[in-house]
Amino acid sequence: MVAVFNKELLSWYLIALKLKETLESGIINQLSFPSRNHCKLSSVKMLQNFKRNQTHQHLNGWEKLDEAGQDDVASSWSKLSIYKIPHYLRDGSGDDKSFAPQIVSIGPYHHGKKRLRPMDCHKWRSLNHVLKRTKHDIELYLNSMKEIEERARSCYEGPISLSSNEFVEMLVLDGCFVLELFRGATEGFKQLGYSRNDPVFAMRGSMHSIQRDMIMLENQLPLQTLGTQLGKPEMKGLVSSLVLRFFDPLMPTDEPLTKSDRNKLESSLGGTNTFDPLSDQEGLHCLDVFRRSLLRSGPQPDGKLQIPRLLIHDGTKSLFLNLIAFEQCHLDCSNDITSYVIFMDNLINSPEDVGYLHYRGIIEHWLGSDAEVADLFNRLCQEVVFDINNSYLSLLSEEVNRYYNHRWNTWCASLRHNYFSNPWAIISLVAAVVLLLLTLAHTYYSIYGYYRPAR
Template identity: 35%
Template structure:
């Protein structure tokens, strides 16, 4: 019988050891792997790096090995610049942060302590030096192949991937340890300069950000992008206490459907954020969004980052994306918004833009207190009121026509 081979004591010991290995309390990671549901539909390429791995999730992939030599070259340049022969200071610093850094990643990281520390030092020093070489002219080497525009474009793509991150406290520590005494550069400004021009109208005052709350560089970029929108929300209406969604709301119709009900669309002129959408007097005023080849990757990674935020935290980008998903259903909707100056279509094909927002809307979890609840409610109220008037008018015309035909 099968039971005769059962080693009861061994099972008890194994389970006890597994239980002992569990942490005493759950530690929420800040750097997640995108789940299969979000990756479904063949969209792995928008979450995976093209040329460089940062952190443990992608470091062993064959097509990324080429950049490992450049990481070492950048580390050597850093040591030469600082007249240091060894990286022992940085190794010791990372050893002191190792356990905290491991907890930032979801699941178990299958790397020894030595390999994990080497990865943090190598990737961290590469990143901070890349930001410096790009942003500080006095350090730039015109012959550096990494700083050629094509390679920089690929690096920008890879650095703004939600999976391709290092804990910010590791980067910030290494950055501060390698600053020149007379230097006033900071990691936040250099990061924003590095991605400027390629990331969804990115701009925000650095002084508004709190370093202790930054998870990683991608989290920094996310926070900078949503910050101007957060400032437009009345004080007390953000975060877990946000009362915006106390209003009941239903999905709004597409842009074409709303236009048929008399709702007008205009490009917003005065706004602080792309997400600052207003509906007043039957007019939806929406800031212009330019659609480029990389726009879908940016939206997907921003949305993926927000999907793993704690329950109750606002998901501003997800809310904004869902708003656009509702407005854009067909190429006709894109054409309407493009003609109004609301969509700048750099893809050259309205159908591609409509398909993009159709795809984006399928995997979105919006804020529990939806940022556009009041706007949706107002639009739907206006839509229903205009529809009722139109139906009443049609009924009167039909009744008059019927009366005339009866009198003949």
């Protein structure tokens, strides 16, 4: 349907519509908008607020910059040695229990957690035993820890939420608890006044779980605090020797630490410069002492690939993860443990590899299967940042790869695997060789008799 309008009528209609919109717009402005003077006042206030906000933001920025400068000066990075596990390592492992203590908290990171509080009563028991045995006043220990509080705080990463009194009390309680365990493992808990059936201070029961908790990176005390409470802070080697004896059951090898190796290690931890000295570092802890004790084996002069015997149990994963985390965080230490784990990871790709290393006497494990051992090594260094060329095993890895890629060595290995893997294969090969020789001899004499008949 088509409608035709008069042009003039249509023009008047459009003009009237436009006028109506204009009038309505004016009414809305009168009802909604303030006066011009009010607009001026509001604009001034908005400008003042904007300037005030800008000034506040600038002040906040300068305060943050100033705080960063103070942190950079106040925080002695050279003393930092007890770190929080980086998120990429914690998430990459997929097992938070490998880094978090399950029974006892040592240090401030896990202090006061609900699941760890039952062990606090045993810490107070250990302090009570120490005070009775030494006849010292508790103020002596509190004052000694107060003197080194700042140095102890500087060993930990980030700000510690504990107050000064809480931090000092924590150092005294945890330090006495640790030293009682160390001395009990060396001298005997009965000699220290503990009952034979003590649930904690005895070499059975929960001791193994306590040892595993105390070797974790986030669960450490600086060695200096232990030396101070022991009464001989200048003798680091004394505390280190106690550490070695206490954690000896966790050693991932059944090869005993010889007397010469122990003396060499303890002298190095005491401040000499014969074996990776600690005299120029502060605040190192039990995990670092344990790590150094694993590095006693050097390269063999005969050129053979000799790998120390390795014992793998349910605590091996946590142990290696914490050692690797410490080497990743502490820039002043070597990456030898990480290098070793990565080297073993390169050797082990399947359960058959684990079985062969077990056959050669290199690996002994108490896990469910060889597949679990292979999976353990394949996952330990998944998220680790590591330069393979910056490793004491880099040359060895190159030599192993070069030997593997040599064609003659491959042929020899294939021959041994296919024909000398068991006695029956050897007997079959010898029989085949003898049969071949007899056949050749028979053929030779047959031909010889044909051309040279008997006279």
